[in-house]
Amino acid sequence: MRRAVIAFTAFLGGLVLLLSSPAWADGEALKGTLQNQGQPVNGVKISVTTQDGKPVAEVTSGADGKWQVPVPKAGEYKVTLDQKTLPSGVALKFKDKDTLTVQVYEGSQRNVLFALGAAGQQGNGPASSDSSFWNRVAQLTFEGFNLGLIIALAAMGLSLIFGTTGLTNFAHGELLTLGAMSAYFFNVVLGIQLIPATVIAVIVGGAFGYLQDRFFWGKLRQRGSSLLAMMIISIGLALFLRYLFLFLFGGESAAYTDYNAQxxxxxxxxxxxxxxxxxxxxELAVLLIVGLALLKTRTGKAARAVADNPALAASSGINVDRVIRIIWTAGGAVAALAGVMLGLSQNVGYQMGFQILLLVFAGVTLGGLGTAFGALVGSIVVGLFIQLSTLVVPTELKTVGALLVLILVMLFRPQGILGRRERIG
Amino acid sequence: MHADTTTAKKEAALAVFAGLETEPGVPKPDPILVIDKVVRRFGGLTAVDVDHVEIQRGSITALIGPNGAGKTTFFNQLTGFDTADAGSWTFNGKPMNGVPAHRVARQGMVRTFQLTKALSKLTVMENMRLGAQNQRGENFFRALIPGSWRGQEDEITERAEELLERFKLAAKRDDFAGSLSGGQRKLLEMARALMVGPELVMLDEPMAGVNPALTQSLLGHVKNLREEGMTVLFVEHDMDMVRDISDWVIVMAQGAVIAEGPPDTIMSDQRVIDAYLGAHHDAPMSVEEAEEQLHEAEAELEAEIEEKA
Amino acid sequence: MDWNSIFVTTVKASIGLETVVYALAAIGLNVQFGYAGLLNFGQAAFLGVAAYGLAVTVATFQLPFWLGIVIGLAATVVLAFLLGIPTLRLRADYLAIVTIAAAEIVRLIFRAVKFKDVFGGSDGLQSFSGDFYAMNPYAPGSYGIGSITFTERTMWVLTVGWILVALSCALVYLLMKSPWGRVLKAIREDEDAVRSLGKNVFSYKMQALVLGGIIGCLGGFVFALGQASVQPDLYGTEFTFYAYTIVILGGAARVFSPVVGAAIFWVLLVFIGNTLAEAVGSGVIPSSIMTVSQAGSVRFMLVGLGLMLLLIFRPQGIFGDKREIALDAR
Structure with a gap:
């Protein structure tokens, strides 16, 4: 009976953990990753004391910026970052926040976040001067483009697949994860340098896209499955793949071997x-190539024709199935590249694709469902909006703004920026 | 006796039209629907630009025109399924622009669709019952008390059974509408529209995709509507049918009404011939025209696909 | 392998808290998706705002329990209107994307450090369920048959939960037999046709969204009270996806299918999870193939696989009638 209770609570606890954090706990601990603009910061001293000041442990962050302190039992702890040990040019965003008090729950590992920034950038004074404001705008614009381009890579494929097959593919995010994880496998596990590993990952992504259409979606289209059914099937596929990645990769996120601490x-x-x-x-080069291919090549033109009107395209002699297969292959390859790029800028984890999927949807719908170039414009707008919104809203809520914009676009211009209205009857 | 009244209604309708001019927008003695300056644009393309049209009460009026003339779009504007960019129209003297589709139907102006919209996963009877107006059981709270709507439901069922009998669908009463043939679906859609109790019935291509064997019976049903005092406005391609049943014909081309007139003479009107054969058949097509043709072809393709499915 | 404990936990799962919560969420979803054809991918948010409405009222503002329930209900209705007004006029897949985005927004706001004082950040809120358990008519002790027993607290939550499930089913049954339900099913088929017959489609969709949201929100209350805490990440997108799996498993547009679907879903999930965990723990499956934590992810892989296979091979679910399901419309 006791075992049953343990099994049941473990199961419930496991569910909670699984849904709330990717970590599977073995014991109570405090942990964190120190990062400055996406770069790990190592060699920083962190000390943990109990609430009444009894020291528990002192550690230094590793090469990946990570640190971890096991604690004896659940309760409140004080975590202090030694500012003197920060590398030059890096400082706490809020100088007075070098000690944090956190609660550790039974059986859980608590993440502790220290916000770091470039020295001289910290928000210690309320009145920031004009020039530093514009510097921030420039910096955020740059970061916005960076994010927007990654979203655009993913959005192109999603949008073209939607245009040609009508499928709202909820498993598209997992194509990104697949790319990031294959690159991780070849780079970290097999020790291949990241650039060739990326090339292999892109090939893997393309092959997966091809196979998905050849043996799965293509077959479903032939059976005449409804779009609604296929959409929910894609949710099933997304769940399956996501937990397969969790199974293979584990819940922790990790970085590539190369270009880590630049x-x-x-x-x-x-x-x-x-x-x-x-x-x-x-990213720009790839988008340019894809764009040119769509505009100039026979297949590209055929792809746009199919996206515009599959029935008409078929009747004018275009092999629709072949075009769709090419789109799936190219979409898979480009999504894999987007995944690697995403992994490069924020580490590889099993949920990364799912987490960015909504932003990709936002980009696609903003641009007008089914139009490749609309998706490109929409994605960059989303990327810029997310980063620039941090000027006014807390960083943790930056996605909220983008999603709100998505809803507002739906309200006022459901056909998107570049889309057009359709006729009834 | 019955044959006499039939002629009387037809005669009455024809008498009204006898002395009318054949200019677009000619005034009618007793119009049920008066349309003024309705414009609908899609991007750069003007799909509908109708200056003035009146529909005579108690008559069967046909709306014809070459592909892409904007007939269906015009229908959509009038019935509230799409918003016009400009213009106004009145039904029984009441302004109707900007009125949502369901209110248009409640006013007594009921339409059918080019691609039949039989609700295929409801039974034929449920389809019919759905058409009835002011149902008590359609209110959320009263729906929870079956006693409050049972009686009305029985009346509705009775009325539906009469109509199904008339449209020869009584045997299919409990079948799913999806199991009906294309022609039967058209019949069901028309019968269902009658459940609403309309004054003006607007039929969008009632003959499209109908087996020729059923055409005569469908024509009979359309004529019957006039006999019962309803007004009919329909879009059609089949000129034989137009000639057979309509009292008056309105011709649209490139979004505008270009001519009106009685069915026997309208087809020999030069403007109509030009519109159908294309006065511009020596001039190259403009981009918009080409696009519109593509659009129309696509709609037809879809219609075929839908019909096969 | 301890088959006895696997058996006991599995049987308990069939009527346990998760089954009740997911059944209520799925009944609501069945109204929206199964009957009205609305792709609400934000059902988790409806449960979330209800649970947080209760928790915030009681735990943060120290107000009475029943006021918390009222505020939870009101929050659900407000959310339904906020989601419905902009989106119910749009195409079905647009509604899906908007609701999923809205659910994410709600979750992110609940877990934001910025609003920690109100919503408690990622740790959520506790200590709001005292009044509920004070009403518990069961005397302290353990209730059940043989080794399948529940504490008096669990008994009280489950009793209330199953009463709510029964009431919701009765409500759905009455509505779907009525002309109101007929309009809803017709909208699922083709809303333009329904509009042309003089029905205010928007209003019916809104009623369906609100009704489904309120039934789901009961699940939110039960979840919060049963766990005596609310946490933002429990109301993530995957919750909604599991609720969809349950609706489709049972068969969309059937009154009892969400309940049976929920029971089957959790029985399978618990059974497979525990069996795998036992098998790994006792060495039947060597740890080189699978560790205990990996066994957890296998269950959810199977959920995804099951959802795909169901839709491909039996889209009508267990009880559905293939001729009248929402899924292969269009």
């Missing part, structure tokens, strides 16, 4: 790691 460089008002600039270059 020092930021300053370009005008913008400071970022070189990899960010290069990633953006690659």
């Amino acid at each position: 020092a930021g460089i300053q370009v005008g008002p913008i400071s970022a790691a070189p990899k960010n600039f290069i990633a953006m270059g690659i």
Whole structure:
């Protein structure tokens, strides 16, 4: 009986944990990852004391910025970051917040967040001068483009698949995760440098896209499954893949081996790691190639024709199934690339694709469902909006703003920025 | 006796139209529907631009025109299924622009659709019952007390059974509407529209996709509507049918009404011939026209697909 | 392998708290999706605002329990209107995206540090269920048959929960037999046709959204009271997806199918989870193949797989009639 109770509570607790944090706890602990603009910060001393000041442990953050302190039992603890040990150029965003008091619950590992920023940028004074405000705008615009381009890579495929097959694919986020995880596998597990690993991941993503259409969605279309049914099937597929990734990868997020701790460089008002600039270059180049392919090549034109009107395209001699398969393949490959880029800027985790999926949807709908270039514009708007909204709202709520905009667009211009209205009857 | 009244109604309708001019927008003695300056644009394309049209009460009026003339779009404006960019129209003297579709129907102006909208996963009888107005059981709270709506439901059922009998669908009463043939669905849709108790029935291509064997019976039903005192406005392509049943014909081309007239003479009108054969058949098509044609072709394709499904 | 404990937990799961909560969520969803064809992907948010409405009123503002229930209900209705007014005129898949986005917004606001004073951040709120358990008519002790027993607290929550499930089913049954239900089913088929017959489609969709939300919100109350706490991440998107799985498993547009679906869902989930955990723990499955924590993710992989297979091979679910289900319309 006792075992039954333990099993049952473990199950419930497990469910709660599974839904709330990717960590599976073995004992109570405090942990965290120190990051400055997405870069891990190592060698920082963190000390933990009990509520009444009894020291528990002292640790330093590792090369990946991570630290962890096991605590003897549930309760309140004080966590202090030693500001003197921060590398030069990095400082706490709020100087007075070097000690945090946190509650650790039974059986759970509590994440502790210290907000870091570039030195001289911290928000310690309410009156920030004009120039620093515009610097922040520039920096956020840059970060917004960075995010927007990643969203755009994912959105292109999603939008074209929607246009050609009518499928609202809730498993598209998992294509990103797949890309990020394959790159992780080849890079971290097999030790291949990240660039060739990325190439392999993109091939894996393309192949997965091809196979999905060849053996799954294509077959369902032939059976005449309704769009609604296929949409819910895609939710099932997304759940399956997400937990498969959890099974294989575990709940913790991890970074690639290469380009991990790059020092930021300053370009005008913008400071970022070189990899960010290069990633953006690659993203832009890929988007440009995809865009040109859509505009100039036969297949691209056929793809747009099918997206516009499958019945008409078929009747004018276009092999619709072949076009759809090409779109799935290319969509899978580009999504995999987006996944790697996302993993590069915020680490690889099993939920990463799902977490960005709503933003991709926002980009796609903002641009007008089914239009490839609309998705591109919409995504960049979403990326910019998310980052720039942090000027007025707390960072943790930045997605809220983007999702609100999505709802407002639905309200006032449901056909999106570049879409058009349809006729009834 | 019955045959006499039939002729009388037809005669009465024709007598009204006898002396009328054949100019677009000609005034009628007793119009049920008066339309003024209705405009609907899709992007750069003007789908509908009707200056003035009146529909005579108690008559069967046909609305014809080449593909892409904007007939269905015009229907959509009038019945509240799409919002016009400009213009106004009155039904029985009441302004109707901006009135939502369900209120239009409640006023007595009921339409059917080009692609039949039989509710295929409801039974034929349920389809019919749905058409009845002012049902007590359609209110959330009264629905919870079956006693409050049972009596009315029985009356509705009785009326529906009479109509189904007339439309020869009584045997299909408890079948799912999805199991009916294309023609039977058209009949069901018309019968269901009658359950609303309309004054003006607007039929969008009632013959499209109907088996020729059923055409005559459908024509009979449309004529019957006039005999019962209803006004009919319908969109049709089939000129034989137009000639057979309509009292008056309105011709649309490129969104505008270009001619009106009695069915026997309208087809020899030069404007109509130009519109159908294309006065511009020597001039190259403009981009908009090409697009519109594409659009129309697509709608037809979809109609076919829908019909097969 | 301890088959006895697996058996006991599985049997308890069939009538347990999760089954009640998911059954109520699914009954509401069945009204919206099964009968009216509304793709509400934000059902979790309806449970969330109800649970938080109660918890915030009692725990944060120290107001009475019943006022908390009223505020929870009111919050649900307000959410339904906020979601419905902009989206119910739009295409079905647009509604899906908007509701899923709205549910995310609600969750993010609940867990925001900024509003920690009100909603308690990611830890949520506790200590609001005292008044509820004070009403408990069961004397302290353990109730049940053999080794299948519940504490008096669980008994009280389950009693209230199952009464709510029964009442909701009765309500849905009466409504769907009536002309009101007929209009709803017709809207699911083709709303333009219904509009052309003089019915205010928007109003009916809104009624369905509010009704489904309120039934779901009862689930939110039961969930919050049963766990004596609210946490934002319990009301995530996956909650809604599981509720959909339950509706489809039982068969959409059937009165009792969400209840049976919920019971089957949780029985399978608990049975598979515990069996795998036992098998790994006792070495039947070597840890090189699977660890205990991995066994947890296998269950949810099976949920996804099950959802796909159901829709492909038996979209009408267990009880549905293939000729009249919402799923293969269009």
